[in-house]
Amino acid sequence: MILETERLILRPWCDDDAPDLYIYASDPDIGPPAGWPPHTSVENSLEIIRTVLSAPETYAVCLKESGKPIGSIGFHRNDLAEDDDEYELGYWIGKPYWGQGLIPEASREMLRYAFEDLKMNRIWCGYYDGNEKSRRVQEKLGFVYQRKTEGIEVSLLGEIRTGHSNLMTKERWKKVGLFLQQKKLLETFLQRNAISRAQYEKSFGDLLVLMDMHGVE
Numbered sequence: 001m002i003l004e005t006e007r008l009i010l011r012p013w014c015d016d017d018a019p020d021l022y023i024y025a026s027d028p029d030i031g032p033p034a035g036w037p038p039h040t041s042v043e044n045s046l047e048i049i050r051t052v053l054s055a056p057e058t059y060a061v062c063l064k065e066s067g068k069p070i071g072s073i074g075f076h077r078n079d080l081a082e083d084d085d086e087y088e089l090g091y092w093i094g095k096p097y098w099g100q101g102l103i104p105e106a107s108r109e110m111l112r113y114a115f116e117d118l119k120m121n122r123i124w125c126g127y128y129d130g131n132e133k134s135r136r137v138q139e140k141l142g143f144v145y146q147r148k149t150e151g152i153e154v155s156l157l158g159e160i161r162t163g164h165s166n167l168m169t170k171e172r173w174k175k176v177g178l179f180l181q182q183k184k185l186l187e188t189f190l191q192r193n194a195i196s197r198a199q200y201e202k203s204f205g206d207l208l209v210l211m212d213m214h215g216v217e
Contacts (some may be wrong), residue, residue, distance in 0.1 A: 003059065006108045008102060010059040010073060017060055018071050020044035021053075024070060024094030033131040034092055035161075037152045057118075060105050061093060073106050075114065075123075081166055086122035087114060091137070098133070102183045104140045112140070115170045122169055128152075131161040138166045142176035142216040179211045 001090045003010040013021075022045040024030060028038050053060075058074030071093030081088040089110060093103050112119040125143050127134035143166035152163045169175075183204065190200045 001110050002065070004064075005105050007064055007108055008106055008109075009062045009064055009067065010106060010109065011062060013060045013069070013072070015049060017048060018042050018049055020068050020070075021045040021049065027095055029095055030054075032132070032157060033128065034090070035128065038158050055095050057087070059110075061091075061102070066113055066139075070097050071103065071106075073110055074109070080124040080126060081122070081136040083122075085120055086124065087112075087118075087120055088124040088126065090125075091134075093171075095126065103137050107137065107141055111168060111173055115173050122167060123173075124165060124167055126165045128154075131167045131213070133198070135164070140167065140216060141170050142172065142179075144172065176216055177213060179207065179216060182207055182211075 001012075014172050017044050022039050022042045025039040025045060025048070030135040031038050038049065049109065052058075053072060053074075055076065057076070058072065060069035061071035061073050062069050071091065073089070075087035075089060077085070077086075078088055080088070089107065091103050091107060114123050125138050125141075129131060146165045146167050147164045149165065152161050153159075184197065186200055186203055186207070189195045190197065
């Protein structure tokens with residue numbers, strides 16, 4: 001399966017991606033916040049591609065302009081997502097691409113794929129204490145906070161952490177999509193001077209209250 005967004009191609013990983021994967025996954029600011037150690041060599045990255053990133057529904061996040069992978073995204077099942085109609089979403093992106101909205105963009109397409117094509121009903125997403133970037137991504141996407149779990153064993157790093165779990169239901173996803181459409185429409189009206197800034201802010205505030213979408217971008 002190959003998925004596409006405005007700026008990205010999401011495709012399966014292949015052996016030739018190992019050098020590019022190593023560039024980003026060797027950074028100590030990438031893996032440890034998510035619970036895995038930095039890659040130690042291109043050979044190590046190749047092994048990870050073959051043993052971990054080859055799993056079903058796991059995709060390289062590639063820039064359209066270059067075709068090269070800059071991160072990873074995918075679905076898996078674990079203690080959070082145990083039933084046949086649910087998955088957990090995981091993701092990361094290389095540091096040079098932080099702050100550009102690329103993971104939210106990729107995640108929105110993954111959510112569409114999950115609910116429309118895979119017929120899922122629930123998508124979970126989590127983060128460990130201190131991983132503010134991941135927490136913020138989930139807020140932007142409209143995930144709803146569910147619970148805090150202490151004493152999680154992070155075996156790859158030999159640590160015990162506190163985790164936080166968020167949930168997106170199919171019904172919530174449809175609501176978020178409608179909210180984003182209405183928000184974009186208001187922004188278009190404002191850009192065309194069809195409404196004033198004061199009218200935009202009032203209408204947007206009313207929309208937030210009506211749809212309970214605070215934090216969604």
